[in-house]
Amino acid sequence: MHPKKEPTRPVPAGPRPTGPRAAAARLAAPVAAASLVAFAIAGCSSGPSSSTATTTASSGAAATPGSAPAPSATNQLQNDYERVIGDVLPSVVQITTDVGLGSGIxxxxxxxxxxxxxxxxxAQDFTVTLANSTKPLDATLVAxxxxxxxxxxxxxxxxGGLKPATFGDSTKVEVGQITLAMGSPLGLAGSVTQGIVSATGRTVSEPQGADSPGATIANMVQTSAAINxxxxxxxxxxLFSQVIGINSLAATEPQSNGAAAPGIGxxxxxxxxxxxxxxLIKDRKVTNSGRAALGIxxxxxxxxxxxxxxxxxxxxGPNGAAAAGGLQPGDVITRLGDTQITTLSSLTTALAALTPGSKVTVGYTRDGQAKTVDVTLGTLEASGATP
Incomplete structure (x- = not known):
């Protein structure tokens, strides 16, 4: 599987779904942004599923002979890293399918x-390897x-002894906070990379592929920690040992044949x-995605x-925002609020930045005549077929 949008969207750098095909970054359609970026799904790796990596913390500053090491901010940060890794790594697993491998929590x-x-x-069936074991365990898809x-x-x-991860408060994630990314890059289980929160609130479009439908996801956390x-x-x-996100995408450089763009994940x-x-656990489906939709x-x-x-x-759809506003098949949506709509992708991106219940003006043409209508957005349901 392969490593796989915000008002100012980076061009989705082909995120890569997990799997053998993850070796090459795939590009998504460009997105309007301050700079052109592509995204690669950080999904699966075609690397050996049996490989493991050992993380060894480097020692602090050398002590003067005959004296104890002087405490320092560097030593404290190192201790924090080691503590977080010890807290969270037992909650990280490696997931293997017949086409590759990825990570899970x-x-x-x-x-x-x-x-x-x-x-x-x-896939419906999987092999899972826990962080503290080399024995593969069977797993099945819930949803x-x-x-x-x-x-x-x-x-x-x-x-027995499974250690569930602790999830943090997304509203408290701020630019500059130190982050650690954990998983099985290239099949190297238990790997850890470090960086910072580079930005929040990104809306990113994943590239379409065999394992990726090209989802548009809002409010993503951008990090400089390496994601492969x-x-x-x-x-x-x-550094509070809280999960603030699931690693999903890595940026690639559109003008470099999909080469990785370091530090943009x-x-x-x-x-x-x-x-x-x-x-998904309770109902095996999503009935309230929290995402805005027109119902079309x-x-x-x-x-x-x-x-x-x-x-x-x-x-x-019979009960959606579009139906309530009188929109019909054949109408061409050209604007949503202040955003010009030129493609289905741009409409999806614009909706991703809004919330259910929001009131927005839809600009459209019908039989060549420009029109507008105010609608109250609904919620994208489990089918995901309509924006």
Missing amino acids: VYDGKGDIVTNAHVVGT SYPDSDLAVIKLTSPP PGNSGGPLVN FAIPASTITNIADQ TARTYLNADFQPAGAVIVSV
Whole structure:
């Protein structure tokens, strides 16, 4: 599986789903942003699933002969790193399918494990290796929600002593906070990289692929911690040993044949993880995604010059915002609030930045006539078929 949007969207640097195909970064359609960026799903790795990595902390400053080492901020930070790794790494697992491997997080003591939807792909059965064991355990799919790139699998025979991770408060994540990314990059289980929170509130579009539907995800955490193929599904944690996100995407350079752009990775925020995972475990589906929707099925509309010029409505759901506003199949949406709409992707991106219940003006054309209507946005449901 391979390593796999914000008002100012970086061009999704092809996130890579976990799997053998993760070796090459894939590019998503460009997104309007201050700079052109591509994203790669940090999903699965084609590396050996049996490989493991040992993390060894470096020693502090050398002590003067005959005297104890002087305490320092550096030593304290190192101690913090070691403590966090000791706290969280036992909650990180390696997930293997028939096409590759990725990472996951122990969600509860019952054997539920949360990961990326692009890590599980279309598989129903998995092999899971816990951090403190080399014995593979069988697991099956509970449910997957590709629209938020999240899934839950469950150990068939959960062993005793499982250590569920602690999830942090997404509202308290701030730029500059130190982060550690954990997982199995390239099959190296138990690997840890460090960085900081580079930005919050990013809206990113994943590239489409065999294991990735090209989801548009809002409020992602951007981090400088290295995220590589196989890291997908693993935790991004703070120095309080709290999971603040699930590593999902790594940026690539569109003009460098998909070469990695160091220090630009993205993680799904903790609030989204817990919201979706709780529903998948309880109901095996998502009934409240927390994401805004018009209640339509649409596609990109091409004008007479075959240029993208909006999102044309293919069908209208019976109880959605579009139906209440009188929108019809054949209407071409050209604006949502202050955002110009030229493609289905741009419509999805604009909706991702809004919340259910928001009132917004929809600009559209019908039979060549420009019109507007004010609607109250609904909620994107489990089918994920409509924006």
